[in-house]
Amino acid sequence: MELRHLRYFIAVAEEKSFNKAAARLYISQPPLSRQIKQLEEEIGVTLIDRENRPLKLTEAGEFFYDHAIQILKKSDDLRTMTIRKGNFDNSLSIGFVSSILYGILPRVISRFREVHPNIEVKLYELNSWQQTQALTEGKIDVSFGRLLFEDASIRRMVLREEDLVVAVPIEHPLSKEKRDSLSLIDLTNENLLLYPTAPRPSFIDYVLELFENRNLKANYFMEVRELHIALGLVAAGEGLTIVPKTLEHLRHQEITYIPFEEGILTSPIVMSVRHFDKSELLETLLDVTYQIYDEEGFIYKREKI
Template identity: 85%
Template sequence: MELRHLRYFVAVAEEKSFNKAAEEKSFNKAAERLFISQPPLSRQIKQLEEEIGVTLIDRENRPLKLTEAGEFFYDHAIQILTKSDNLRAMTMRKGNFDSSLSIGFVSSILYGILPRVIARFREIYPNINIKLYELNSWQQTQALTEGKIDVGFGRLLFEDASIRRLLLREESLVVAVPSGHRLAQEQQTGVRLMDLTNENLLLYPTAPRPSFIDYVLELFEARNLKANYFTEVRELHIALGLVAAGEGLTIVPKTLEHMRSQEVAYIPFEDGLLTSPIVMSVRHFDKSKLLKTLLAVTYQIYDEEGFDYKREEI
């Protein structure tokens, strides 16, 4: 069984025209999609069924449909073809890795040390073309598997067999409140998540999901709490702008404390227990010198800033 057999079967299955009048039309449409003629395609599907010893398409009843084994085969064929296509894309990207580095990042990390990391990396590799893409953590996973970026800096952890996650450090979260808010006036040394359950929370970004919104809501759920009033806003800047206008509160990483500091007060969480991970994502088994240098530079700056972190190696 070869990959082409899987592609042939998937193309036929996805036409979904399995009825008596349209059976031949289904194969014709699939054949056009694959740039082959209909008779060889039909023979290939029959040969596939004979090779695995299972009927994949029920041709006895009308309308025609995939058998239970055919549905199972289709689901797994899609996974295999996706992995095959991703492997090709990642390998092609790897072949161009010596002259450029594409980096995905979430916006909140750009307000931390990432600009310094990139600037120092440029000093080491002045001839490397660096491309930056604002992508949320989920988009970074997709971009890595599709070969569009080489490394991602995000805040959410996703399981993907082709991606390796390096937890760089945990960054403290703080509550951003209008400067005249009672929490700011009380000069809080620490606020509890419980204190925010009935506040109007401005959570970001609305799309694509999952996003930081989901992470914040999970912080409440993990403590058997509920954010009773929250509004979803498009992005971080809008959330902070609305906080400054007195429309509500928001939760941000500590590195954003300098933003709108005249209008917004930032209050730490009690005991500093609420954090957001900073995650570096790379393709599994990718051990290039460029990535190792990028990670080493990140740790250098962490040391200079006195950050607590757990050192990992690529």
């Protein structure tokens, strides 16, 4: 069984017609029919019910179609990732979520450039889901995000856990009370501004899961497009939001940032690379990240490329 057999079968399954599939594949219909018949003989089961018009997949055919799609995607991803690997010696493309840009990432990039001054560094703002797609498609080489997604071709490394804080309008009662800390139960009846709206899943889902894991519910929340809009609305007194601690210097004249009790609520900083990518450039990037962590006194678990 070859990849072309999978492509032929997928075309027939989606077009529900040998003639339409042949036109889509730019081949004639008789050879296509023979290829599908050979595929069925090799597997030993009937994949397509030819008695129906339009054609219909058998139960085994439905199963085979679902897996054929995945195999072809992995094959295409492998091709694009290999092409990207071949161009890896002259540049490094990095994806990041906006909240991490307010942390140490700029210092990491600056120090990386000191070590590799001849390497072109390209930066792309992408949410965690977009980063996964960009890695598998070979558009970036490494990413820094906050969500963990399962993908067989991607390796995730949790670099450290960053404390979350509550952004509260300066005139809000919780701010005027000068509270040292808050708990999630304090927020259940507050108007929460959660971000970003798309694509999902996103940090919104992570925050709502924090409530659910403690058998709590955020009774009033509004989804907004991005982090900066959420903070702008907080400054305007429209509600509260939850952000990583590294953002607590933003709009500090209009917003009070209150930590959670004992710092128990955190957001992971996740570095993602393609599996088996052992580039020296990635090793340097990880090393300088840990150097800065040590300088800042952060608690973390050291990983290796």
